Amino acid sequence: MLCTNLLTGNYIPNRYLHDRVVNRHCYVIAFVTLRRLLGYEGLEVINPDGGEEDAQEEAKKGRWKQEDRDSYWKMMHKYIGSDVTSMVTLPVIIFEPMTMLQRMAEILEYADLLNKADECNDPYLKMVYATSWAVSIYFAYQRTWKPFNPILGETFEMTNHEGISFISEQVSHHPPMSCGHAENEHFMYDVTSKLRTKYLGNSLDVYPVGRTRVTLKKTGEVLDLVPPPTKVNNLIFGRTWLDSPGEMVMSNLMTGDKAVLYFHPCGWFGSGRYEVDGYVYNKDEEPKLLMTGKWNSSLSYQPCDMEGEPLPGTELKEVWRVADVPENDKFQYTYFAHKLNSFDTAPQKLLSSDSRLRPDRCALEQGNLSKAGVEKTRLEERQRAEKNHREATKQEFTPKWFQLTGEITSTPWGDMEIYEYNGKYAEYRMEVEASPSAADIDDKNLDFNPWQFEESQIRGA
Ligand SMILES: *[C@@H]1O[C@H](CO)[C@@H](O)[C@H](O)[C@H]1NC(C)=O
Ligand SMILES: *[C@@H]1O[C@H](CO)[C@@H](O)[C@H](O)[C@H]1NC(C)=O
Numbered sequence: 001m002l003c004t005n006l007l008t009g010n011y012i013p014n015r016y017l018h019d020r021v022v023n024r025h026c027y028v029i030a031f032v033t034l035r036r037l038l039g040y041e042g043l044e045v046i047n048p049d050g051g052e053e054d055a056q057e058e059a060k061k062g063r064w065k066q067e068d069r070d071s072y073w074k075m076m077h078k079y080i081g082s083d084v085t086s087m088v089t090l091p092v093i094i095f096e097p098m099t100m101l102q103r104m105a106e107i108l109e110y111a112d113l114l115n116k117a118d119e120c121n122d123p124y125l126k127m128v129y130a131t132s133w134a135v136s137i138y139f140a141y142q143r144t145w146k147p148f149n150p151i152l153g154e155t156f157e158m159t160n161h162e163g164i165s166f167i168s169e170q171v172s173h174h175p176p177m178s179c180g181h182a183e184n185e186h187f188m189y190d191v192t193s194k195l196r197t198k199y200l201g202n203s204l205d206v207y208p209v210g211r212t213r214v215t216l217k218k219t220g221e222v223l224d225l226v227p228p229p230t231k232v233n234n235l236i237f238g239r240t241w242l243d244s245p246g247e248m249v250m251s252n253l254m255t256g257d258k259a260v261l262y263f264h265p266c267g268w269f270g271s272g273r274y275e276v277d278g279y280v281y282n283k284d285e286e287p288k289l290l291m292t293g294k295w296n297s298s299l300s301y302q303p304c305d306m307e308g309e310p311l312p313g314t315e316l317k318e319v320w321r322v323a324d325v326p327e328n329d330k331f332q333y334t335y336f337a338h339k340l341n342s343f344d345t346a347p348q349k350l351l352s353s354d355s356r357l358r359p360d361r362c363a364l365e366q367g368n369l370s371k372a373g374v375e376k377t378r379l380e381e382r383q384r385a386e387k388n389h390r391e392a393t394k395q396e397f398t399p400k401w402f403q404l405t406g407e408i409t410s411t412p413w414g415d416m417e418i419y420e421y422n423g424k425y426a427e428y429r430m431e432v433e434a435s436p437s438a439a440d441i442d443d444k445n446l447d448f449n450p451w452q453f454e455e456s457q458i459r460g461a
Contacts, residue, residue, distance in 0.1 A: 043202045045238040049270045058238040084199045086176045092372045096145030096331045097365035099355040101156035101168040104180040109336040110136040111162040118186035118216040124288040127280040128301045131250045131259040132320040138295040139322045143332040144240035153450035156355045159347040167425045171399040179402040181421035188215040204232040207413035222253045256283030349432045350443040353450035389458040401425045
């Protein structure tokens with residue numbers, strides 16, 4: 001018997017249904033309200049490795065000194081229920097030295113899985129590779145620091161990895177929207193992202209409003225990815241941790257094949273934590289391959305029958321395993337995250353709007369928090385002055401590397417306007433590479449300049 005998820009219309013094979021119901025239940029009752037403890041309404045503290053009693057101990061832990069914690073809580077509690085994506089001025093202590101534009105490139109760490117998907121002739125195994133690529137980023141994304149919001153017009157370029165040329169750009173400030181485009185000989189990756197959040201006191205729901213598409217070059221197949229939402233737990237009280245309970249759906253828009261993976265919620269004493277399983281279905285919604293693993297370590301697949309049971313005589317094969325990470329890294333960075341912040345992945349003649357050059361990001365990387373805070377405020381003020389000047393002179397902001405299409409896409413968390421890559425970045429890179437002076441420029445000394453206007457034009461605005 002197969003059951004249907006009423007929201008998505010996907011079939012849920014029986015063997016996962018039991019697990020799912022049991023785990024959800026545990027998750028809900030593992031919440032402990034801190035009302036008794038601290039006099040705060042509706043705060044939930046969850047120790048992912050513990051039970052109900054452990055939550056009270058957990059509440060005393062975390063990254064804050066008590067007086068900082070209490071003043072932060074005082075500032076934040078009035079935002080409960082709101083979208084804090086761009087609303088509040090947050091202190092740099094919760095930031096990591098990276099921006100959202102860099103994070104868009106971070107998903108390309110395991111791009112070799114997309115190369116394999118492109119080369120693969122088995123339509124279902126192809127979906128296994130592509131879906132494993134989509135899962136592979138969650139290990140790196142469990143970092144508990146917030147990336148910087150990009151400044152309007154800011155960009156990030158990446159090269160020297162799997163033959164990829166990558167460009168991302170902040171195309172809108174309110175609401176914050178970022179676009180990215182990557183390409184190598186095997187695939188194109190196109191993303192428009194307009195994250196929405198809901199602040200819940202001690203946790204934050206992050207809704208991945210956006211559109212992520214991969215085009216495989218050999219066949220022209222387009223794969224569309226809908227990831228699960230993410231929950232940041234224990235933001236203020238307790239040690240912060242993330243999980244992304246829910247469904248990930250990867251659809252092949254040409255063939256109708258689909259992979260549906262279920263990210264288990266973390267139950268009591270860590271049960272179900274990191275677990276992911278699901279199936280690749282053909283266009284008639286018959287399961288063909290099962291996938292199982294943990295998003296923090298590895299994923300495997302195996303052929304299955306119509307009931308979703310493994311086919312006799314077949315075995316589970318590993319398709320992805322997470323790479324080693326640096327020990328005791330200050331920001332829980334992977335080696336690849338470090339590379340993204342370095343000039344090893346920067347092309348010749350970097351654009352001066354690049355995230356690497358942001359003075360607040362650089363100061364935070366060097367461990368100078370007070371400087372990072374001052375620089376962040378300075379950038380935010382300049383951005384406001386630009387906006388005022390733009391409005392006063394009735395000018396518009398036009399992205400350089402992407403353009404608005406008339407298309408609106410709907411996601412489970414809201415509708416979104418789609419931007420598309422306009423092709424100009426490839427032309428620009430060709431010109432740069434043809435120019436003999438390109439190699440002589442020392443990009444590290446460039447001033448960060450994502451601005452539309454000269455400083456003198458907006459002075460006094
Ligand atoms: C993933 O989580 C499990 C606990 O479920 C842990 O034993 C394992 O070491 C983790 N893997 C990595 C690479 O951190
Ligand atoms: C941080 O930066 C400021 C301003 O550039 C500088 O005066 C100060 O010495 C720096 N502090 C540290 C610890 O490097």
